[in-house]
Amino acid sequence: MAQEQGRTADQIRERYGIGERTLTDRVKDNWVGYLFIIPTFIAFTGLFYFPIARGVFMTFTNASLGVTGEFIGLDNYAWLLTNDLFFYSFGWTIVFVFGTTFTQLGLGVVAALLLNELREVAKDWVGVLIMSPYFSAPLAGGVIWMWFLDSNFGFIPKLFGLFGLTAPSFLAGDFWPFVSLIVAQTWHDYAYSAIIYAAAIVSIPSEQYEAAALSGAGRLRRFRDVTLPHLLIPTIVILSLRTAWNIAEFSQPFALTGGGPGTQTMLMSILTYRVAFVNTNFARAYTIGMAMVVLSMSAAVIYVKAIDQEDDLYV
Structure with a gap:
């Protein structure tokens, strides 16, 4: 028990066969789940994140109804x-x-x-x-x-x-x-x-x-x-x-x-x-x-x- 406490986290993982899982490993193991998430992620990005990003950029312009506007800073x-x-x-x-x-x-x-x-x-x-x-x-x-x-x-x-x-x-x-x-x-x-x-x-x-x-x-x-x-x-x-x-x-x-x-x-x-x-x-x-x-x-x-x-x- 004392020996276990003296080991590092990497040594304990190696002893018990628990390897460090990378992002690639997770994608390979759960690729079906990620495949189903992609359409939702695309829709959410297009309907939520993109309008927010565009709105933030618009605050630095003089855009009005029907006019894109020019960059005016702060x-x-x-x-x-x-x-x-x-x-x-x-x-x-x-x-x-x-x-x-x-x-x-x-x-x-x-x-x-x-x-x-x-x-x-x-x-x-x-x-x-x-x-x-x-x-x-x-x-x-x-x-x-x-x-x-x-x-x-x-x-x-x-x-x-x-x-x-x-x-x-x-x-x-x-x-x-x-x-x-x-x-x-x-x-x-x-x-x-x-x-x-x-x-x-x-x-x-x-x-x-x-x-x-x-x-x-x-x-x-x-x-x-x-x-x-x-x-x-x-x-x-x-x-x-x-x-x-x-x-x-x-x-x-x-x-x-x-x-x-x-x-x-x-x-x-x-x-x-x-x-x-x-x-x-x-x-x-x-x-x-x-x-x-x-x-x-x-x-x-x-x-x-x-x-x-x-x-x-x-x-």
């Missing part, structure tokens, strides 16, 4: 860093993303706990009710919320009027448009968190709850000591993915406010659309997109770190 990035509307939309996007994501987390936990406490028949119906917003089209969700909140024909302002009250300007005031967008986006996507949390709660061994109950732990303490530790990994995953997806969210906010009134609720996604298809400046739109990619990649880094440390995070 002018688009200089424009971005001196544009007040970009910095405003950047800050509002961060507020929107974190406000929406953390609210979705909270509602997701509540919905998952509610489903876990219901009987099977009630669980099916309540589950359908909870999950239904997530499976609706975001554009349709924006239109629905506009019918609810619009000051001229919205259901909620008219409901206020029945009681002789004046409803706030949900889509045109100083403060309420921000709240309206966060609430609407939370409503549409909180079910994603609920699905993951519900699966995590179901997988918790019942013996842990029984042991906690026998030790005198109440409902709140059982939730703190038993349930919460098992929700740590799902929470990190949800935070990472929902942050990235909320950064790119466009359809529902655009249908609800379109970035208005004026530019008050201008998210980066809406600003990208306006620069590209209203101002027809594709190069600057891609430059704004690069800033969105940086935010999304930050969430991706958190996600990768969480996966790498998965074994250490389980309690």
Whole structure:
């Protein structure tokens, strides 16, 4: 045993006939698998990587609708860093993303706990009710919320009027448009968190709850000591993915406010659309997109770190 410990890795491989496998060896052994992967790799490259590379190159040109453009260096990035509307939309996007994501987390936990406490028949119906917003089209969700909140024909302002009250300007005031967008986006996507949390709660061994109950732990303490530790990994995953997806969210906010009134609720996604298809400046739109990619990649880094440390995070 002592002799084995004194040998190098190469000597141990040689003794037990374990040779160093090269890339060529792996290809020879698994050539059928690689053959099936090639079409997917080509399609993925053509539909994903090539557009990204072309978009990055376009940020160094003055390309617009129907015009290839000329190379202008870092002018688009200089424009971005001196544009007040970009910095405003950047800050509002961060507020929107974190406000929406953390609210979705909270509602997701509540919905998952509610489903876990219901009987099977009630669980099916309540589950359908909870999950239904997530499976609706975001554009349709924006239109629905506009019918609810619009000051001229919205259901909620008219409901206020029945009681002789004046409803706030949900889509045109100083403060309420921000709240309206966060609430609407939370409503549409909180079910994603609920699905993951519900699966995590179901997988918790019942013996842990029984042991906690026998030790005198109440409902709140059982939730703190038993349930919460098992929700740590799902929470990190949800935070990472929902942050990235909320950064790119466009359809529902655009249908609800379109970035208005004026530019008050201008998210980066809406600003990208306006620069590209209203101002027809594709190069600057891609430059704004690069800033969105940086935010999304930050969430991706958190996600990768969480996966790498998965074994250490389980309690």
